[in-house]
Amino acid sequence: MTRSKWLDPRRMVHGVKWRAQKQVARFRTPSPVIGGPPQGDSFRRAVLAHYGVEDSASLPETQKMWADFTLTAAERGFTAVGMLGGTYALKGKRVLDVGCGYGGFMVAAGRAGAREVVGIDTNPRVVELAPLLLSDYDVEARLEQVDLIDPAVPARLGRFDVIICNDVLEHVTNVEAAVGNLAAMLARSGRVFLEIPNGNAVKYVRSDGHYKIPGITLLDFEDARRLHQAFFPDATAYDTYFYGTVDYYLAAFSRVGIMLRMLAVPHADPATVELLAEEVSALQSASEEWSMVHADKPPELMAEIQERLASYLAEVNNRLARYRGLSDPAERELVGTSLRVSYEVGNWLFEGHRPEPG
Ligand SMILES: C[S@@+](CC[C@H](N)C(=O)[O-])C[C@H]1O[C@@H](n2cnc3c(N)ncnc32)[C@H](O)[C@@H]1O
Secondary structure, eight states: OOOOGGGOHHHHHHHHHHHHHHHHHHHHSOOGGGTOOOSOOHHHHHHHHHHTOSSGGGSOHHHHHHHHHHHTHHHHHHHHHHHHTHHHHHTTOEEEEETOTTSHHHHHHHHTTOSEEEEEOSOHHHHHHHHHHHHHTTOOOEEEOOOTTOTTHHHHHOOEEEEEEESOGGGOSOHHHHHHHHHHHEEEEEEEEEEEEOTTSHHHHHSOTTTOOTTGGGSOHHHHHHHHHHHOTTSOOOOOOOOOOHHHHHHHHHHTTOEEEEESOOOOOHHHHHHHHHHHHHHHHHHTTHHHHTTTSOHHHHHHHHHHHHHHHHHHHHHHHHHHHOOOHHHHHHHHHHHHHHHTOSEEEEEEEOOOOO
16 A cells, blocks of 8 residues: 555655745745835935936936936835845844945835834935935934944944945945944844845946946956046046955955855756856847947057956856756756856845854
8 A cells, every 4th residue: 555645754844844934934024014105205306306307217328227226225125124034134123224325225124123223324415315215204214424444433333233235345445344344333143234236247247237338347446437437527436446256255254254145046947047148149249349339438448348358258158168068967057056146146135144153
């Protein structure tokens, strides 16, 4: 007689895992009520007034990207806070939003029940606009115009249970000092949430996430600054100082005792890796027209971009060839995932904490 399928140990393990996951989902998924709509629209009106439009759809491409990034600050904050565990993770906690921008992550932390929300940013305009968003969502927070890399900041602000640092590390002049201060402000059992753009993502090499300039993410800061100035002579200073690799950030945080774990790591099956390969080919074709896009730009910068692009493409294509040559499915999955993390994911998400001693 065959044993009941329900007594199959694999099924039983599966059942227990399924029930456990359901419980975790029940308690950890933030209620959508946390998000909720804002009670006012003073922030939205102020942002659109700044751009002189009634709707961001009427703006030129790059300005529309900036306006939409600003206008979606709260939605982006809710998503990030949801990934951290929503109310479950933030209720009663002391939360710091570093490079808080327009306050969207502070709004989300406040709505998730944080005991105290503090936001810091170097940009005075931000420190004027963020209170509008906070008041539209009826969230109280302390805002300070300070620089993350200032050595006096940890003593001034104290320690936090949760630190959010979203799209900021690429803008600091000294990543090591920034990471040191983040560690100094993280409570013993605290957690840090980071979003960091990947300068090697094919989509950002093709058109960067800050200015939509082709090839700029491949350049060192000084050349990137000159290229940006050639594109936008009247714009404010270029402030994307550094695009690091995953290894770089893991090492930088590890040195100060924080272990990072990547969130939302993509799975890689052959179809998704081949889609990435198509993107790489499309980048190669698009780059053949860059000399026209860049016709009036400094020729030595164009030459530098083409040289760096050639090495970049050689490396990606080598890794794709290695992937295609693998026969072991588990190894293919691993190498494919690494390819997607290195060249496809546009913005890496990390959660960091101090490992338990011993
Ligand atoms: C791309 S914006 C991100 C804003 C916000 N975190 C978000 O995701 O909506 C980067 C922000 O970091 C701020 N920033 C850059 N360097 C900083 C530093 N050294 N200390 C504090 N804030 C900084 C900028 O002023 C800007 O508001």
